[in-house]
Amino acid sequence: MSEMFLTGEGFPPPLAESGGCRVFQFHSDSGEGMMTQYDLFPGVFLMYNDFHMEGYDSVFCTAEDLLCIDYCRQGRMEYQSGPDTFSYVEAGDMKLDRRLEHRGHFTFPLAHYHGLTIGFVLPQAEQALREWVREFPVDLSRLQKKFCSGRHPKVIHRASSTDHIFQELYAVPEQIKLPYFRIKVLELLLYLNALELGRETEKPYFYKSQVEKVKAAHRLLTEDLERHYTIAELSERFSIPATALKECSKSIYGQPLNTYMRCFRMDHAGLLLRQEMQTSVAEIAGLVGYDSASKFAAAFREVKGKTPLEYCREGQ
Structure with a gap:
Protein backbone atom coordinates (compact mmCIF):
# COMPACT_ATOMS: atom_id res chain seq x y z
CA MET A 1 0.00 0.00 0.00
CA GLU A 202 1.83 28.48 -15.24
CA LYS A 203 3.81 29.87 -12.31
CA PRO A 204 6.60 32.45 -12.61
CA TYR A 205 10.06 31.08 -11.92
CA PHE A 206 13.27 32.70 -10.69
CA TYR A 207 16.89 31.75 -11.06
CA LYS A 208 18.81 30.46 -8.06
CA SER A 209 21.06 33.53 -8.08
CA GLN A 210 18.02 35.84 -7.85
CA VAL A 211 16.46 33.83 -5.04
CA GLU A 212 19.71 33.84 -3.04
CA LYS A 213 20.05 37.62 -3.38
CA VAL A 214 16.45 38.24 -2.30
CA LYS A 215 16.87 35.96 0.72
CA ALA A 216 20.06 37.80 1.65
CA ALA A 217 18.16 41.09 1.44
CA HIS A 218 15.42 39.56 3.61
CA ARG A 219 17.97 38.60 6.27
CA LEU A 220 19.35 42.14 6.29
CA LEU A 221 15.89 43.67 6.63
CA THR A 222 14.60 41.34 9.35
CA GLU A 223 17.78 41.37 11.45
CA ASP A 224 17.93 45.17 11.63
CA LEU A 225 14.40 46.46 12.14
CA GLU A 226 15.55 49.87 13.31
CA ARG A 227 16.86 50.71 9.84
CA HIS A 228 14.70 51.29 6.77
CA TYR A 229 16.15 50.39 3.37
CA THR A 230 14.72 51.54 0.05
CA ILE A 231 14.30 49.24 -2.93
CA ALA A 232 17.01 51.24 -4.71
CA GLU A 233 19.45 50.71 -1.82
CA LEU A 234 18.77 46.97 -1.73
CA SER A 235 19.02 46.72 -5.50
CA GLU A 236 22.46 48.31 -5.48
CA ARG A 237 23.70 46.48 -2.40
CA PHE A 238 22.78 43.01 -3.71
CA SER A 239 23.36 43.67 -7.42
CA ILE A 240 19.84 42.78 -8.53
CA PRO A 241 17.56 44.94 -10.71
CA ALA A 242 14.80 46.65 -8.73
CA THR A 243 12.05 45.02 -10.81
CA ALA A 244 13.48 41.53 -10.31
CA LEU A 245 13.91 42.24 -6.59
CA LYS A 246 10.28 43.26 -6.20
CA GLU A 247 8.85 40.42 -8.31
CA CYS A 248 11.00 37.70 -6.76
CA SER A 249 10.43 38.86 -3.16
CA LYS A 250 6.66 38.95 -3.73
CA SER A 251 6.74 35.37 -5.05
CA ILE A 252 8.85 34.15 -2.14
CA TYR A 253 7.06 35.95 0.69
CA GLY A 254 3.59 36.51 -0.77
CA GLN A 255 3.46 40.31 -0.48
CA PRO A 256 5.22 43.36 -1.88
CA LEU A 257 8.43 43.81 0.10
CA ASN A 258 7.36 47.05 1.84
CA THR A 259 4.01 45.52 2.85
CA TYR A 260 5.70 42.35 4.09
CA MET A 261 8.20 44.33 6.20
CA ARG A 262 5.47 46.49 7.68
CA CYS A 263 3.61 43.39 8.84
CA PHE A 264 6.86 41.80 10.04
CA ARG A 265 7.64 44.90 12.12
CA MET A 266 4.16 44.90 13.66
CA ASP A 267 4.36 41.16 14.45
CA HIS A 268 7.66 41.73 16.25
CA ALA A 269 6.25 44.76 18.03
CA GLY A 270 3.27 42.69 19.16
CA LEU A 271 5.62 40.14 20.76
CA LEU A 272 7.52 42.91 22.54
CA LEU A 273 4.32 44.53 23.80
CA ARG A 274 3.25 41.29 25.48
CA GLN A 275 6.65 39.99 26.58
CA GLU A 276 8.41 43.23 27.57
CA MET A 277 5.73 44.83 29.73
CA GLN A 278 8.20 47.27 31.28
CA THR A 279 9.17 48.70 27.87
CA SER A 280 7.23 51.77 26.76
CA VAL A 281 5.35 52.01 23.48
CA ALA A 282 7.74 54.76 22.38
CA GLU A 283 10.75 52.49 23.01
CA ILE A 284 9.16 49.61 21.13
CA ALA A 285 8.36 51.97 18.26
CA GLY A 286 12.07 52.81 18.04
CA LEU A 287 13.08 49.15 18.12
CA VAL A 288 10.98 48.44 15.00
CA GLY A 289 12.10 51.51 13.07
CA TYR A 290 9.63 54.27 14.00
CA ASP A 291 10.88 57.58 15.39
CA SER A 292 7.32 58.66 16.20
CA ALA A 293 5.13 56.80 18.70
CA SER A 294 1.98 58.19 17.04
CA LYS A 295 3.02 56.99 13.56
CA PHE A 296 3.87 53.58 15.03
CA ALA A 297 0.50 53.38 16.82
CA ALA A 298 -1.34 54.23 13.59
CA ALA A 299 0.60 51.60 11.62
CA PHE A 300 0.09 49.01 14.36
CA ARG A 301 -3.67 49.60 14.42
CA GLU A 302 -3.88 49.35 10.64
CA VAL A 303 -2.09 45.97 10.65
CA LYS A 304 -3.42 44.46 13.88
CA GLY A 305 -6.82 46.13 14.14
CA LYS A 306 -6.05 47.35 17.67
CA THR A 307 -3.99 50.08 19.29
CA PRO A 308 -0.74 48.97 20.95
CA LEU A 309 -2.26 49.46 24.41
CA GLU A 310 -5.40 47.46 23.53
CA TYR A 311 -3.23 44.67 22.14
CA CYS A 312 -1.08 44.70 25.26
CA ARG A 313 -4.09 44.53 27.61
CA GLU A 314 -5.62 41.62 25.70
CA GLY A 315 -2.46 39.59 26.27
CA GLN A 316 -2.58 39.95 30.04
Missing part, protein backbone atom coordinates in the same frame (compact mmCIF):
# COMPACT_ATOMS: atom_id res chain seq x y z
CA SER A 2 1.08 3.62 0.44
CA GLU A 3 3.28 2.36 3.24
CA MET A 4 5.67 1.25 0.46
CA PHE A 5 6.04 4.94 -0.42
CA LEU A 6 6.61 6.19 3.08
CA THR A 7 9.20 3.60 4.01
CA GLY A 8 11.45 4.78 1.18
CA GLU A 9 15.05 5.65 1.92
CA GLY A 10 15.32 8.68 4.20
CA PHE A 11 11.77 8.68 5.57
CA PRO A 12 11.54 8.50 9.39
CA PRO A 13 9.73 5.66 11.17
CA PRO A 14 6.21 6.53 12.32
CA LEU A 15 5.82 8.28 15.67
CA ALA A 16 2.48 6.50 16.12
CA GLU A 17 0.48 3.97 14.10
CA SER A 18 -3.05 2.59 14.41
CA GLY A 19 -5.71 1.21 12.05
CA GLY A 20 -4.29 2.44 8.76
CA CYS A 21 -3.25 5.81 10.19
CA ARG A 22 0.38 6.83 10.77
CA VAL A 23 1.91 9.96 12.28
CA PHE A 24 5.40 11.11 11.27
CA GLN A 25 7.43 13.85 12.93
CA PHE A 26 10.24 15.96 11.50
CA HIS A 27 12.72 18.24 13.24
CA SER A 28 15.09 20.95 12.10
CA ASP A 29 16.97 23.79 13.75
CA SER A 30 14.07 26.11 12.94
CA GLY A 31 11.14 24.03 14.24
CA GLU A 32 9.18 20.86 13.66
CA GLY A 33 6.66 19.29 11.33
CA MET A 34 3.98 16.62 11.47
CA MET A 35 2.48 14.39 8.78
CA THR A 36 -0.63 12.30 9.42
CA GLN A 37 -1.22 9.63 6.78
CA TYR A 38 -4.34 7.58 6.04
CA ASP A 39 -4.38 4.51 3.76
CA LEU A 40 -7.46 4.73 1.52
CA PHE A 41 -7.06 2.04 -1.13
CA PRO A 42 -4.13 -0.25 -1.88
CA GLY A 43 -1.53 2.14 -3.25
CA VAL A 44 -3.52 5.29 -2.38
CA PHE A 45 -2.97 7.53 0.64
CA LEU A 46 -4.06 10.88 2.02
CA MET A 47 -1.73 12.90 4.23
CA TYR A 48 -2.19 16.04 6.35
CA ASN A 49 0.97 18.17 6.45
CA ASP A 50 1.64 20.72 9.20
CA PHE A 51 5.06 22.35 9.37
CA HIS A 52 6.19 25.11 11.72
CA MET A 53 9.74 25.61 10.50
CA GLU A 54 11.72 27.58 7.94
CA GLY A 55 12.86 24.43 6.17
CA TYR A 56 14.40 21.01 6.48
CA ASP A 57 16.76 18.74 4.56
CA SER A 58 15.10 15.77 2.90
CA VAL A 59 17.04 12.67 1.89
CA PHE A 60 13.85 10.88 0.82
CA CYS A 61 14.14 8.61 -2.21
CA THR A 62 11.69 6.09 -3.65
CA ALA A 63 11.83 3.51 -6.41
CA GLU A 64 8.04 3.55 -6.81
CA ASP A 65 6.22 5.03 -9.81
CA LEU A 66 4.24 7.82 -8.13
CA LEU A 67 1.69 10.51 -8.78
CA CYS A 68 1.41 12.94 -5.86
CA ILE A 69 -0.99 15.86 -5.54
CA ASP A 70 -0.11 18.54 -2.97
CA TYR A 71 -2.61 21.21 -1.92
CA CYS A 72 -1.45 24.27 0.01
CA ARG A 73 -4.01 25.48 2.53
CA GLN A 74 -1.84 28.03 4.36
CA GLY A 75 1.73 29.26 4.08
CA ARG A 76 4.15 28.90 1.17
CA MET A 77 6.58 26.29 -0.12
CA GLU A 78 9.58 26.69 -2.42
CA TYR A 79 10.14 24.01 -5.06
CA GLN A 80 12.57 23.45 -7.90
CA SER A 81 10.69 24.13 -11.13
CA GLY A 82 13.57 23.33 -13.49
CA PRO A 83 17.35 23.18 -13.66
CA ASP A 84 18.60 26.00 -11.40
CA THR A 85 15.16 27.66 -11.16
CA PHE A 86 12.62 27.94 -8.32
CA SER A 87 8.92 28.71 -7.98
CA TYR A 88 6.52 28.95 -5.05
CA VAL A 89 3.34 27.20 -3.98
CA GLU A 90 0.89 29.45 -2.15
CA ALA A 91 -2.50 29.03 -0.49
CA GLY A 92 -4.99 27.60 -2.98
CA ASP A 93 -2.34 26.11 -5.27
CA MET A 94 -2.17 22.49 -6.34
CA LYS A 95 1.19 20.86 -7.17
CA LEU A 96 1.44 17.55 -9.05
CA ASP A 97 4.66 15.57 -9.36
CA ARG A 98 6.25 12.13 -9.33
CA ARG A 99 8.58 12.81 -6.37
CA LEU A 100 11.61 12.48 -8.62
CA GLU A 101 13.13 15.69 -7.24
CA HIS A 102 12.17 15.21 -3.60
CA ARG A 103 15.68 15.05 -2.19
CA GLY A 104 17.33 18.23 -0.93
CA HIS A 105 16.45 21.30 1.09
CA PHE A 106 12.80 22.28 1.41
CA THR A 107 12.06 25.89 2.29
CA PHE A 108 8.92 27.39 3.86
CA PRO A 109 9.49 31.15 3.41
CA LEU A 110 6.84 32.15 5.98
CA ALA A 111 8.13 29.58 8.50
CA HIS A 112 4.92 27.54 8.27
CA TYR A 113 3.11 25.35 5.77
CA HIS A 114 -0.22 23.54 6.04
CA GLY A 115 -1.81 21.38 3.40
CA LEU A 116 -2.70 17.96 2.05
CA THR A 117 -0.99 15.31 -0.05
CA ILE A 118 -2.88 12.66 -2.01
CA GLY A 119 -0.54 10.00 -3.37
CA PHE A 120 -0.89 7.11 -5.81
CA VAL A 121 1.56 4.24 -6.19
CA LEU A 122 1.19 3.09 -9.80
CA PRO A 123 0.16 0.49 -11.00
CA GLN A 124 -1.09 -0.78 -7.63
CA ALA A 125 -3.46 2.16 -7.25
CA GLU A 126 -4.82 1.67 -10.79
CA GLN A 127 -5.75 -1.92 -10.05
CA ALA A 128 -7.34 -0.98 -6.71
CA LEU A 129 -9.50 1.74 -8.27
CA ARG A 130 -10.70 -0.64 -10.99
CA GLU A 131 -11.70 -3.17 -8.33
CA TRP A 132 -13.40 -0.63 -6.06
CA VAL A 133 -15.26 1.37 -8.71
CA ARG A 134 -16.37 -0.42 -11.83
CA GLU A 135 -15.86 1.46 -15.09
CA PHE A 136 -14.09 4.32 -13.32
CA PRO A 137 -13.11 6.55 -16.26
CA VAL A 138 -9.78 7.88 -14.94
CA ASP A 139 -6.52 6.35 -16.13
CA LEU A 140 -3.88 7.26 -13.53
CA SER A 141 -0.95 6.65 -15.88
CA ARG A 142 -2.48 8.95 -18.46
CA LEU A 143 -3.17 11.53 -15.74
CA GLN A 144 0.45 11.34 -14.63
CA LYS A 145 1.67 11.97 -18.18
CA LYS A 146 -0.79 14.83 -18.59
CA PHE A 147 0.47 16.79 -15.59
CA CYS A 148 4.01 15.66 -14.84
CA SER A 149 5.65 13.73 -17.64
CA GLY A 150 9.01 15.31 -16.74
CA ARG A 151 11.03 15.34 -13.54
CA HIS A 152 9.74 18.64 -12.20
CA PRO A 153 6.34 19.51 -10.69
CA LYS A 154 3.35 21.06 -12.41
CA VAL A 155 1.57 23.71 -10.35
CA ILE A 156 -2.00 24.80 -10.91
CA HIS A 157 -2.30 28.29 -9.50
CA ARG A 158 -5.40 29.05 -7.44
CA ALA A 159 -7.52 26.21 -8.76
CA SER A 160 -10.67 27.56 -7.10
CA SER A 161 -12.90 24.83 -8.51
CA THR A 162 -11.04 22.27 -6.37
CA ASP A 163 -10.93 24.31 -3.16
CA HIS A 164 -14.13 22.81 -1.81
CA ILE A 165 -12.79 19.28 -2.28
CA PHE A 166 -9.73 19.96 -0.14
CA GLN A 167 -11.40 22.24 2.41
CA GLU A 168 -14.10 19.66 3.10
CA LEU A 169 -11.37 17.18 4.10
CA TYR A 170 -10.73 19.33 7.18
CA ALA A 171 -14.19 18.90 8.71
CA VAL A 172 -15.03 15.20 8.66
CA PRO A 173 -16.71 13.31 11.53
CA GLU A 174 -14.42 10.59 12.86
CA GLN A 175 -16.88 7.75 12.18
CA ILE A 176 -17.05 8.42 8.40
CA LYS A 177 -13.47 9.53 7.73
CA LEU A 178 -12.19 6.72 5.53
CA PRO A 179 -15.25 6.33 3.23
CA TYR A 180 -15.52 10.11 2.96
CA PHE A 181 -11.82 10.44 2.10
CA ARG A 182 -12.25 7.85 -0.65
CA ILE A 183 -15.19 9.67 -2.21
CA LYS A 184 -13.33 13.01 -2.22
CA VAL A 185 -10.25 11.45 -3.85
CA LEU A 186 -12.42 9.99 -6.62
CA GLU A 187 -14.07 13.40 -7.07
CA LEU A 188 -10.66 15.06 -7.40
CA LEU A 189 -9.47 12.53 -9.98
CA LEU A 190 -12.58 13.11 -12.08
CA TYR A 191 -11.98 16.85 -12.01
CA LEU A 192 -8.32 16.55 -12.97
CA ASN A 193 -9.18 14.14 -15.75
CA ALA A 194 -11.52 16.72 -17.31
CA LEU A 195 -9.31 19.77 -16.66
CA GLU A 196 -7.87 21.45 -19.75
CA LEU A 197 -4.48 22.99 -19.08
CA GLY A 198 -3.73 26.48 -20.33
CA ARG A 199 -1.23 29.25 -19.74
CA GLU A 200 -3.19 30.41 -16.71
CA THR A 201 -1.79 27.44 -14.78
Whole structure:
Protein backbone atom coordinates (compact mmCIF):
# COMPACT_ATOMS: atom_id res chain seq x y z
CA MET A 1 0.00 0.00 0.00
CA SER A 2 1.08 3.62 0.44
CA GLU A 3 3.28 2.36 3.24
CA MET A 4 5.67 1.25 0.46
CA PHE A 5 6.04 4.94 -0.42
CA LEU A 6 6.61 6.19 3.08
CA THR A 7 9.20 3.60 4.01
CA GLY A 8 11.45 4.78 1.18
CA GLU A 9 15.05 5.65 1.92
CA GLY A 10 15.32 8.68 4.20
CA PHE A 11 11.77 8.68 5.57
CA PRO A 12 11.54 8.50 9.39
CA PRO A 13 9.73 5.66 11.17
CA PRO A 14 6.21 6.53 12.32
CA LEU A 15 5.82 8.28 15.67
CA ALA A 16 2.48 6.50 16.12
CA GLU A 17 0.48 3.97 14.10
CA SER A 18 -3.05 2.59 14.41
CA GLY A 19 -5.71 1.21 12.05
CA GLY A 20 -4.29 2.44 8.76
CA CYS A 21 -3.25 5.81 10.19
CA ARG A 22 0.38 6.83 10.77
CA VAL A 23 1.91 9.96 12.28
CA PHE A 24 5.40 11.11 11.27
CA GLN A 25 7.43 13.85 12.93
CA PHE A 26 10.24 15.96 11.50
CA HIS A 27 12.72 18.24 13.24
CA SER A 28 15.09 20.95 12.10
CA ASP A 29 16.97 23.79 13.75
CA SER A 30 14.07 26.11 12.94
CA GLY A 31 11.14 24.03 14.24
CA GLU A 32 9.18 20.86 13.66
CA GLY A 33 6.66 19.29 11.33
CA MET A 34 3.98 16.62 11.47
CA MET A 35 2.48 14.39 8.78
CA THR A 36 -0.63 12.30 9.42
CA GLN A 37 -1.22 9.63 6.78
CA TYR A 38 -4.34 7.58 6.04
CA ASP A 39 -4.38 4.51 3.76
CA LEU A 40 -7.46 4.73 1.52
CA PHE A 41 -7.06 2.04 -1.13
CA PRO A 42 -4.13 -0.25 -1.88
CA GLY A 43 -1.53 2.14 -3.25
CA VAL A 44 -3.52 5.29 -2.38
CA PHE A 45 -2.97 7.53 0.64
CA LEU A 46 -4.06 10.88 2.02
CA MET A 47 -1.73 12.90 4.23
CA TYR A 48 -2.19 16.04 6.35
CA ASN A 49 0.97 18.17 6.45
CA ASP A 50 1.64 20.72 9.20
CA PHE A 51 5.06 22.35 9.37
CA HIS A 52 6.19 25.11 11.72
CA MET A 53 9.74 25.61 10.50
CA GLU A 54 11.72 27.58 7.94
CA GLY A 55 12.86 24.43 6.17
CA TYR A 56 14.40 21.01 6.48
CA ASP A 57 16.76 18.74 4.56
CA SER A 58 15.10 15.77 2.90
CA VAL A 59 17.04 12.67 1.89
CA PHE A 60 13.85 10.88 0.82
CA CYS A 61 14.14 8.61 -2.21
CA THR A 62 11.69 6.09 -3.65
CA ALA A 63 11.83 3.51 -6.41
CA GLU A 64 8.04 3.55 -6.81
CA ASP A 65 6.22 5.03 -9.81
CA LEU A 66 4.24 7.82 -8.13
CA LEU A 67 1.69 10.51 -8.78
CA CYS A 68 1.41 12.94 -5.86
CA ILE A 69 -0.99 15.86 -5.54
CA ASP A 70 -0.11 18.54 -2.97
CA TYR A 71 -2.61 21.21 -1.92
CA CYS A 72 -1.45 24.27 0.01
CA ARG A 73 -4.01 25.48 2.53
CA GLN A 74 -1.84 28.03 4.36
CA GLY A 75 1.73 29.26 4.08
CA ARG A 76 4.15 28.90 1.17
CA MET A 77 6.58 26.29 -0.12
CA GLU A 78 9.58 26.69 -2.42
CA TYR A 79 10.14 24.01 -5.06
CA GLN A 80 12.57 23.45 -7.90
CA SER A 81 10.69 24.13 -11.13
CA GLY A 82 13.57 23.33 -13.49
CA PRO A 83 17.35 23.18 -13.66
CA ASP A 84 18.60 26.00 -11.40
CA THR A 85 15.16 27.66 -11.16
CA PHE A 86 12.62 27.94 -8.32
CA SER A 87 8.92 28.71 -7.98
CA TYR A 88 6.52 28.95 -5.05
CA VAL A 89 3.34 27.20 -3.98
CA GLU A 90 0.89 29.45 -2.15
CA ALA A 91 -2.50 29.03 -0.49
CA GLY A 92 -4.99 27.60 -2.98
CA ASP A 93 -2.34 26.11 -5.27
CA MET A 94 -2.17 22.49 -6.34
CA LYS A 95 1.19 20.86 -7.17
CA LEU A 96 1.44 17.55 -9.05
CA ASP A 97 4.66 15.57 -9.36
CA ARG A 98 6.25 12.13 -9.33
CA ARG A 99 8.58 12.81 -6.37
CA LEU A 100 11.61 12.48 -8.62
CA GLU A 101 13.13 15.69 -7.24
CA HIS A 102 12.17 15.21 -3.60
CA ARG A 103 15.68 15.05 -2.19
CA GLY A 104 17.33 18.23 -0.93
CA HIS A 105 16.45 21.30 1.09
CA PHE A 106 12.80 22.28 1.41
CA THR A 107 12.06 25.89 2.29
CA PHE A 108 8.92 27.39 3.86
CA PRO A 109 9.49 31.15 3.41
CA LEU A 110 6.84 32.15 5.98
CA ALA A 111 8.13 29.58 8.50
CA HIS A 112 4.92 27.54 8.27
CA TYR A 113 3.11 25.35 5.77
CA HIS A 114 -0.22 23.54 6.04
CA GLY A 115 -1.81 21.38 3.40
CA LEU A 116 -2.70 17.96 2.05
CA THR A 117 -0.99 15.31 -0.05
CA ILE A 118 -2.88 12.66 -2.01
CA GLY A 119 -0.54 10.00 -3.37
CA PHE A 120 -0.89 7.11 -5.81
CA VAL A 121 1.56 4.24 -6.19
CA LEU A 122 1.19 3.09 -9.80
CA PRO A 123 0.16 0.49 -11.00
CA GLN A 124 -1.09 -0.78 -7.63
CA ALA A 125 -3.46 2.16 -7.25
CA GLU A 126 -4.82 1.67 -10.79
CA GLN A 127 -5.75 -1.92 -10.05
CA ALA A 128 -7.34 -0.98 -6.71
CA LEU A 129 -9.50 1.74 -8.27
CA ARG A 130 -10.70 -0.64 -10.99
CA GLU A 131 -11.70 -3.17 -8.33
CA TRP A 132 -13.40 -0.63 -6.06
CA VAL A 133 -15.26 1.37 -8.71
CA ARG A 134 -16.37 -0.42 -11.83
CA GLU A 135 -15.86 1.46 -15.09
CA PHE A 136 -14.09 4.32 -13.32
CA PRO A 137 -13.11 6.55 -16.26
CA VAL A 138 -9.78 7.88 -14.94
CA ASP A 139 -6.52 6.35 -16.13
CA LEU A 140 -3.88 7.26 -13.53
CA SER A 141 -0.95 6.65 -15.88
CA ARG A 142 -2.48 8.95 -18.46
CA LEU A 143 -3.17 11.53 -15.74
CA GLN A 144 0.45 11.34 -14.63
CA LYS A 145 1.67 11.97 -18.18
CA LYS A 146 -0.79 14.83 -18.59
CA PHE A 147 0.47 16.79 -15.59
CA CYS A 148 4.01 15.66 -14.84
CA SER A 149 5.65 13.73 -17.64
CA GLY A 150 9.01 15.31 -16.74
CA ARG A 151 11.03 15.34 -13.54
CA HIS A 152 9.74 18.64 -12.20
CA PRO A 153 6.34 19.51 -10.69
CA LYS A 154 3.35 21.06 -12.41
CA VAL A 155 1.57 23.71 -10.35
CA ILE A 156 -2.00 24.80 -10.91
CA HIS A 157 -2.30 28.29 -9.50
CA ARG A 158 -5.40 29.05 -7.44
CA ALA A 159 -7.52 26.21 -8.76
CA SER A 160 -10.67 27.56 -7.10
CA SER A 161 -12.90 24.83 -8.51
CA THR A 162 -11.04 22.27 -6.37
CA ASP A 163 -10.93 24.31 -3.16
CA HIS A 164 -14.13 22.81 -1.81
CA ILE A 165 -12.79 19.28 -2.28
CA PHE A 166 -9.73 19.96 -0.14
CA GLN A 167 -11.40 22.24 2.41
CA GLU A 168 -14.10 19.66 3.10
CA LEU A 169 -11.37 17.18 4.10
CA TYR A 170 -10.73 19.33 7.18
CA ALA A 171 -14.19 18.90 8.71
CA VAL A 172 -15.03 15.20 8.66
CA PRO A 173 -16.71 13.31 11.53
CA GLU A 174 -14.42 10.59 12.86
CA GLN A 175 -16.88 7.75 12.18
CA ILE A 176 -17.05 8.42 8.40
CA LYS A 177 -13.47 9.53 7.73
CA LEU A 178 -12.19 6.72 5.53
CA PRO A 179 -15.25 6.33 3.23
CA TYR A 180 -15.52 10.11 2.96
CA PHE A 181 -11.82 10.44 2.10
CA ARG A 182 -12.25 7.85 -0.65
CA ILE A 183 -15.19 9.67 -2.21
CA LYS A 184 -13.33 13.01 -2.22
CA VAL A 185 -10.25 11.45 -3.85
CA LEU A 186 -12.42 9.99 -6.62
CA GLU A 187 -14.07 13.40 -7.07
CA LEU A 188 -10.66 15.06 -7.40
CA LEU A 189 -9.47 12.53 -9.98
CA LEU A 190 -12.58 13.11 -12.08
CA TYR A 191 -11.98 16.85 -12.01
CA LEU A 192 -8.32 16.55 -12.97
CA ASN A 193 -9.18 14.14 -15.75
CA ALA A 194 -11.52 16.72 -17.31
CA LEU A 195 -9.31 19.77 -16.66
CA GLU A 196 -7.87 21.45 -19.75
CA LEU A 197 -4.48 22.99 -19.08
CA GLY A 198 -3.73 26.48 -20.33
CA ARG A 199 -1.23 29.25 -19.74
CA GLU A 200 -3.19 30.41 -16.71
CA THR A 201 -1.79 27.44 -14.78
CA GLU A 202 1.83 28.48 -15.24
CA LYS A 203 3.81 29.87 -12.31
CA PRO A 204 6.60 32.45 -12.61
CA TYR A 205 10.06 31.08 -11.92
CA PHE A 206 13.27 32.70 -10.69
CA TYR A 207 16.89 31.75 -11.06
CA LYS A 208 18.81 30.46 -8.06
CA SER A 209 21.06 33.53 -8.08
CA GLN A 210 18.02 35.84 -7.85
CA VAL A 211 16.46 33.83 -5.04
CA GLU A 212 19.71 33.84 -3.04
CA LYS A 213 20.05 37.62 -3.38
CA VAL A 214 16.45 38.24 -2.30
CA LYS A 215 16.87 35.96 0.72
CA ALA A 216 20.06 37.80 1.65
CA ALA A 217 18.16 41.09 1.44
CA HIS A 218 15.42 39.56 3.61
CA ARG A 219 17.97 38.60 6.27
CA LEU A 220 19.35 42.14 6.29
CA LEU A 221 15.89 43.67 6.63
CA THR A 222 14.60 41.34 9.35
CA GLU A 223 17.78 41.37 11.45
CA ASP A 224 17.93 45.17 11.63
CA LEU A 225 14.40 46.46 12.14
CA GLU A 226 15.55 49.87 13.31
CA ARG A 227 16.86 50.71 9.84
CA HIS A 228 14.70 51.29 6.77
CA TYR A 229 16.15 50.39 3.37
CA THR A 230 14.72 51.54 0.05
CA ILE A 231 14.30 49.24 -2.93
CA ALA A 232 17.01 51.24 -4.71
CA GLU A 233 19.45 50.71 -1.82
CA LEU A 234 18.77 46.97 -1.73
CA SER A 235 19.02 46.72 -5.50
CA GLU A 236 22.46 48.31 -5.48
CA ARG A 237 23.70 46.48 -2.40
CA PHE A 238 22.78 43.01 -3.71
CA SER A 239 23.36 43.67 -7.42
CA ILE A 240 19.84 42.78 -8.53
CA PRO A 241 17.56 44.94 -10.71
CA ALA A 242 14.80 46.65 -8.73
CA THR A 243 12.05 45.02 -10.81
CA ALA A 244 13.48 41.53 -10.31
CA LEU A 245 13.91 42.24 -6.59
CA LYS A 246 10.28 43.26 -6.20
CA GLU A 247 8.85 40.42 -8.31
CA CYS A 248 11.00 37.70 -6.76
CA SER A 249 10.43 38.86 -3.16
CA LYS A 250 6.66 38.95 -3.73
CA SER A 251 6.74 35.37 -5.05
CA ILE A 252 8.85 34.15 -2.14
CA TYR A 253 7.06 35.95 0.69
CA GLY A 254 3.59 36.51 -0.77
CA GLN A 255 3.46 40.31 -0.48
CA PRO A 256 5.22 43.36 -1.88
CA LEU A 257 8.43 43.81 0.10
CA ASN A 258 7.36 47.05 1.84
CA THR A 259 4.01 45.52 2.85
CA TYR A 260 5.70 42.35 4.09
CA MET A 261 8.20 44.33 6.20
CA ARG A 262 5.47 46.49 7.68
CA CYS A 263 3.61 43.39 8.84
CA PHE A 264 6.86 41.80 10.04
CA ARG A 265 7.64 44.90 12.12
CA MET A 266 4.16 44.90 13.66
CA ASP A 267 4.36 41.16 14.45
CA HIS A 268 7.66 41.73 16.25
CA ALA A 269 6.25 44.76 18.03
CA GLY A 270 3.27 42.69 19.16
CA LEU A 271 5.62 40.14 20.76
CA LEU A 272 7.52 42.91 22.54
CA LEU A 273 4.32 44.53 23.80
CA ARG A 274 3.25 41.29 25.48
CA GLN A 275 6.65 39.99 26.58
CA GLU A 276 8.41 43.23 27.57
CA MET A 277 5.73 44.83 29.73
CA GLN A 278 8.20 47.27 31.28
CA THR A 279 9.17 48.70 27.87
CA SER A 280 7.23 51.77 26.76
CA VAL A 281 5.35 52.01 23.48
CA ALA A 282 7.74 54.76 22.38
CA GLU A 283 10.75 52.49 23.01
CA ILE A 284 9.16 49.61 21.13
CA ALA A 285 8.36 51.97 18.26
CA GLY A 286 12.07 52.81 18.04
CA LEU A 287 13.08 49.15 18.12
CA VAL A 288 10.98 48.44 15.00
CA GLY A 289 12.10 51.51 13.07
CA TYR A 290 9.63 54.27 14.00
CA ASP A 291 10.88 57.58 15.39
CA SER A 292 7.32 58.66 16.20
CA ALA A 293 5.13 56.80 18.70
CA SER A 294 1.98 58.19 17.04
CA LYS A 295 3.02 56.99 13.56
CA PHE A 296 3.87 53.58 15.03
CA ALA A 297 0.50 53.38 16.82
CA ALA A 298 -1.34 54.23 13.59
CA ALA A 299 0.60 51.60 11.62
CA PHE A 300 0.09 49.01 14.36
CA ARG A 301 -3.67 49.60 14.42
CA GLU A 302 -3.88 49.35 10.64
CA VAL A 303 -2.09 45.97 10.65
CA LYS A 304 -3.42 44.46 13.88
CA GLY A 305 -6.82 46.13 14.14
CA LYS A 306 -6.05 47.35 17.67
CA THR A 307 -3.99 50.08 19.29
CA PRO A 308 -0.74 48.97 20.95
CA LEU A 309 -2.26 49.46 24.41
CA GLU A 310 -5.40 47.46 23.53
CA TYR A 311 -3.23 44.67 22.14
CA CYS A 312 -1.08 44.70 25.26
CA ARG A 313 -4.09 44.53 27.61
CA GLU A 314 -5.62 41.62 25.70
CA GLY A 315 -2.46 39.59 26.27
CA GLN A 316 -2.58 39.95 30.04
